[in-house]
Amino acid sequence: KLSKRLEKVASFVPTGAVVADIGSDHAYLPCYLVHKGIASRAVAGEVVKGPYESAVKQVRTEGLTDKITVRMADGLAAVEEGDEITAVTIAGMGGPLIVSILEKHPQALKTVTRLILQPNIHAKAIREWALANRWAIQDEVILEEDGKVYEVLVLQRGEMKLTEAEILLGPKLMSTKSPVFVQKWSREIANWERVQQAIAQAESTPENQAKHEELTHLIKLVQEA
Ligand code: SAM
Incomplete structure (x- = not known):
């Protein structure tokens, strides 16, 4: 099977x-x-x-x-x-x-x-x-x-x-929003937030700052969807 x-x-x-x-x-x-x-x-x-x-x-x-x-x-x-x-x-x-x-x-x-x-x-x-x-x-x-x-x-x-959000999440999956989809991206957001917290505690370098901003963008993108 x-x-x-x-x-x-x-x-x-x-x-x-x-x-x-x-x-x-x-x-x-x-x-x-x-x-x-x-x-x-x-x-x-x-x-x-x-x-x-x-x-x-x-x-x-x-x-x-x-x-x-x-x-x-x-x-x-x-x-x-x-x-x-x-x-x-x-x-x-x-x-x-x-x-x-x-x-x-x-x-x-x-x-x-x-x-x-x-x-x-x-x-x-x-x-x-x-x-x-x-x-x-x-x-x-x-x-x-x-x-x-x-x-x-x-x-x-x-x-x-496709919009930026659709490229990341999938146009069909994004409009259906099945429980598995919601769970996957909720977990992803939680991961990104954890990484952000680690960055906030680390040394403030331009790379870290850029990474932090990129994650803020991603979190917003997914949350809005
Ligand atoms: N397609 C099956 C499935 O979904 O159950 C097997 C998946 S298995 C995790 C991935 C397989 O892809 C492995 O057997 C690996 O040898 C093969 N593979 C990886 N790269 C490949 C390539 N460039 N060309 C052909 N086979 C490849």
């Missing part, structure tokens, strides 16, 4: 999609997608040997070798000419790492119409990348599993405009 987190990612994959799952580890997500008849084919990419081997093993065990190709490659280098990938999933990494994967092999996205990205932290980096690269946020979800908070971002090609 898939984790609640990966199930959420899977729920945004369009039926009939050809999926590339990058950083697939055990390939649980592509196996689930093909089993359920959601994806017609899939590529599972892994850059590390151990996870690559468990992906190969899992695909074999589930009898899906004809539908899922496992490749050992760095990020989107796992996508080959002729794969005709229509959707890419990247889950379980930090936002900046997801962005670096998207930036490194842009040609791999040529046939792709949907990105389903699940950053563990710093989703902001993904929204900034999307804005700059003409991807628009179609949907966003925040969820909690085993005491950890995850975000799922669904991108389609298109233009969007």
Whole structure:
């Protein structure tokens, strides 16, 4: 059975999609997608040997070798000419790492119409990348599993405009304001306030002052939202 987190990612994959799952580890997500008849084919990419081997093993065990190709490659280098990938999933990494994967092999996205990205932290980096690269946020979800908070971002090609607060918090998440969302950002504000108190007690340097001001700005931004 898939984790609640990966199930959420899977729920945004369009039926009939050809999926590339990058950083697939055990390939649980592509196996689930093909089993359920959601994806017609899939590529599972892994850059590390151990996870690559468990992906190969899992695909074999589930009898899906004809539908899922496992490749050992760095990020989107796992996508080959002729794969005709229509959707890419990247889950379980930090936002900046997801962005670096998207930036490194842009040609791999040529046939792709949907990105389903699940950053563990710093989703902001993904929204900034999307804005700059003409991807628009179609949907966003925040969820909690085993005491950890995850975000799922669904991108389609298109233009969007986002305010500073929307880039940080997520335009959809900000308008829905689910309990998990409110809890996450209340904790974040409490952290920032703690850092500010530490700064106030430390030596007064220009750097410390700048950091203090930046945090005041962030706290105000989030509180207003
Ligand atoms: N996607 C799975 C999930 O969400 O449960 C696995 C997440 S696991 C925490 C992250 C995986 O990404 C690791 O197996 C790691 O080897 C892989 N990874 C990290 N950087 C990568 C890259 N540049 N290209 C391919 N895989 C990468």
